[in-house]
Amino acid sequence: MNFVTIDFETASSDRGTPCEIGLTFVENNQIVVTKSWLIKPHCYPNFDYFNMLIHGITPQMVVTEPEFDEIWTEILPLIEGKFLFAHNAGFDFSVLRKTLDAYDLPYPNVAYACSYILAKNIWPGLSSYNLKSLCNERQITFDHHRAGADAKATAELILIGLANKEITNIDDFKIKGRMSIGKLSSTGYQPCQTIRTYTKPDFRVVAADTSHHDRDCLFYERNVVFTGKLSSMERSAAQKIVISIGGRITEGVTRDTDYLVVGFQDYRYVGEDGMSSKQKKAITMVNSGANLEIMSEDDFLRSIDGKWNSMKIKVEAY
Structure with a gap:
């Protein structure tokens, strides 16, 4: 499969304040390259202390970095029309949408899936499905909570999961992955969701x-x-x-x-x-x-x- 994993780190609890983005590119089930960009968020220099504790990115580290709308011209061609993954995609795609809205930029046209949901459907019964726990289980080492490292670890985890379920194309996700594919486009947004099987009780x-x-x-x-x-x-x-x-x-x-x-x-x-x-x-x-x-x-x-x-x-x- 070919896909791109995406990860954001934010400067505050406001999802429209990304301070770093990471992308990992996978072609024919092989990781090709990982790229990351520090971002000067529109809330600069106001960073939440809790967020800095998590990712270690400070206002001083981004003082000379471009804002999101400047780097978007470089990022958009890399993801337009591609199939994206994120771990807990509800968060990352919310960051993307809210930031694009803040800069009055149109949404890209992408399909996407959530590796958190995929992991729950592939490896049921685990005590935790956060990225760190899943990677520890599978001996994937990385610098957690930096966008590039998280994107690469997510790609490694996905490749293990896809091989486990013999998922070779997007159409396989509905049956083998028990999940629907999310979509983001200029016309709207459709979240990625688990496809639940439900037997109606007989009352x-x-x-x-x-x-x-x-x-x-x-x-x-x-x-x-x-x-x-x-x-x-x-x-x-x-x-x-x-x-x-x-x-x-x-x-x-x-x-x-x-x-x-x-x-x-x-x-x-x-x-x-x-x-x-x-x-x-x-x-x-x-x-x-x-x-x-x-x-x-x-x-x-x-x-x-x-x-x-x-x-x-x-x-x-x-």
């Missing part, structure tokens, strides 16, 4: 038992949708409780939805705004006057009352 037995219906419960004879991961229980258990009470579970947010229960949203999958498509649609509907309530997991637990939360109804028995 027919639960629904047939009406002995625990509770007309006083908020969810009785109401349509309830869940999104995100619950911390208190599996989603299927929460759905069983709603059905046991006498509520109805639906998968998508529609005009008939009464409640959307929002659990933890992983920004690597839902995007940097931290909202799933269900939540975004629900907010739009509420703003348009829909009689729909969006509630947190804590609100949900309070609404089902302590007797349900303590599982006196043995939903796991169904």
Whole structure:
């Protein structure tokens, strides 16, 4: 495969303040070259102390360096039309987009994938998927948190992963890598995401038992949708409780939805705004006057009352 890995270091928590960019170029599954540029961010000389602790780049190191818009003329031809990788691509591509926006520059046309997501799908069950931990596991040594070194280490890690899954082209990612390809172009942005396999639970037995219906419960004879991961229980258990009470579970947010229960949203999958498509649609509907309530997991637990939360109804028995 041919691809380019990209990595940014930032001067502050603002993602539009890159102070270094690194690119590693891979051709025919061989690392060809790594390039890096120090950048004088638009926030200069204001660097966050925490960021400097991480990457070691100080204002003094970039005082004579060009700003991003100056080096972009050199970088753009190197990545335009290419397939890019980044480790935790949600961060790096957010840095790229926000910086281009700050300088009123058009987006390049690139396809990209996230090596963090790829690693989780290739090597499930690891305690950590940060770049340092993954590279330590595979004896890849590098100067962590410098953009060029991180880009090269990411490329080495990707090559091991691609060989592991026998991924030889972009089309293989959907089946073998279980991930969709992200896109950035002059017309917009589409994040890279995990393709999740989901088997819809069969709640027919639960629904047939009406002995625990509770007309006083908020969810009785109401349509309830869940999104995100619950911390208190599996989603299927929460759905069983709603059905046991006498509520109805639906998968998508529609005009008939009464409640959307929002659990933890992983920004690597839902995007940097931290909202799933269900939540975004629900907010739009509420703003348009829909009689729909969006509630947190804590609100949900309070609404089902302590007797349900303590599982006196043995939903796991169904």
